[in-house]
Amino acid sequence: MKKNAQINSTQVCQVRMRAISDAMSLLSGKWKFHILGTLIEGNTLGFMDLLREINGIGTKMLSKELQDLEINNLVSRTVMNTKPITVQYSITEYGKTLLPLIDELAKWGTDYRKSVYPKNIGEK
Amino acid sequence: MKKNAQINSTQVCQVRMRAISDAMSLLSGKWKFHILGTLIEGNTLGFMDLLREINGIGTKMLSKELQDLEINNLVSRTVMNTKPITVQYSITEYGKTLLPLIDELAKWGTDYRKSVYPKNIGEK
DNA sequence: GATATTAGTTTCCAAGAGGAAACTAATATC
DNA sequence: GATATTAGTTTCCTCTTGGAAACTAATATC
Numbered sequence: 001m002k003k004n005a006q007i008n009s010t011q012v013c014q015v016r017m018r019a020i021s022d023a024m025s026l027l028s029g030k031w032k033f034h035i036l037g038t039l040i041e042g043n044t045l046g047f048m049d050l051l052r053e054i055n056g057i058g059t060k061m062l063s064k065e066l067q068d069l070e071i072n073n074l075v076s077r078t079v080m081n082t083k084p085i086t087v088q089y090s091i092t093e094y095g096k097t098l099l100p101l102i103d104e105l106a107k108w109g110t111d112y113r114k115s116v117y118p119k120n121i122g123e124k
Numbered sequence: 125m126k127k128n129a130q131i132n133s134t135q136v137c138q139v140r141m142r143a144i145s146d147a148m149s150l151l152s153g154k155w156k157f158h159i160l161g162t163l164i165e166g167n168t169l170g171f172m173d174l175l176r177e178i179n180g181i182g183t184k185m186l187s188k189e190l191q192d193l194e195i196n197n198l199v200s201r202t203v204m205n206t207k208p209i210t211v212q213y214s215i216t217e218y219g220k221t222l223l224p225l226i227d228e229l230a231k232w233g234t235d236y237r238k239s240v241y242p243k244n245i246g247e248k
Numbered sequence: 249g250a251t252a253t254t255a256g257t258t259t260c261c262a263a264g265a266g267g268a269a270a271c272t273a274a275t276a277t278c
Numbered sequence: 279g280a281t282a283t284t285a286g287t288t289t290c291c292t293c294t295t296g297g298a299a300a301c302t303a304a305t306a307t308c
Contacts, residue, residue: 005176019237020161022233022236023229023230030148034144037140041132042130048253061295061297063255063256105147106147111221170284171284182268183287185265210284
């Protein structure tokens, strides 16, 4: 007699796992949370501002990730009528709904680091 | 005059961003949340049970991800004295601390899907 | 006229993630 | 003796991710 899946075959689990896959497909990658977090902190920033704020990112990745985030309505992009041209990036209202998740992730990561390096909390 | 980073150069932001990187380095990849979620639901499962429960995963990825999770003390592995040999995988107490994060991720993903497909909530 | 600034794009490359299939190895069942 | 079960490992392959550097193009400043 062949065994079948039991736990994850329930409707509740299927929906839940798909939701997790959905969220991850939008938020995966090395830089998305950093970009979103910076825009939540900084309100409105230009491309070069973001490049300076986010340590280590290059123009190619910043440009590509911003496009992804804009497509999914998490970030808004506004071209300003200035010379030279400037662009303002902001978090959208919908993007702000990610704040609880980002907070939870930061909280867990902080606790994790404390559990691994209990003596030098907050240090490098 | 050269501009410097302002927002993310604060101590609070540095710590926060490192925490997010830490968490993501443990939890990144296509399967980790699925494995953790299944083990939280299912309490204790064997390797083949997990393979059946997690739709689409293969033996190589399951084995590798379980090792990663075990190294980081999120999952425990117990070899049973049976014939043929069986192995019990469980979520650790520490692994259970991820539940709020997983819930938040699932919640956001569910809301996201509703916002994209408002008419067929819960359907495929 | 040279340089700097804005905001990117393009190209080339290296490393990693992930999948399919075959394989190991022990034991139990048909 | 053949097949199935347990729990993986190994090999080969492709696709994706991400980084460095060069490039575009418009305008402003030195």
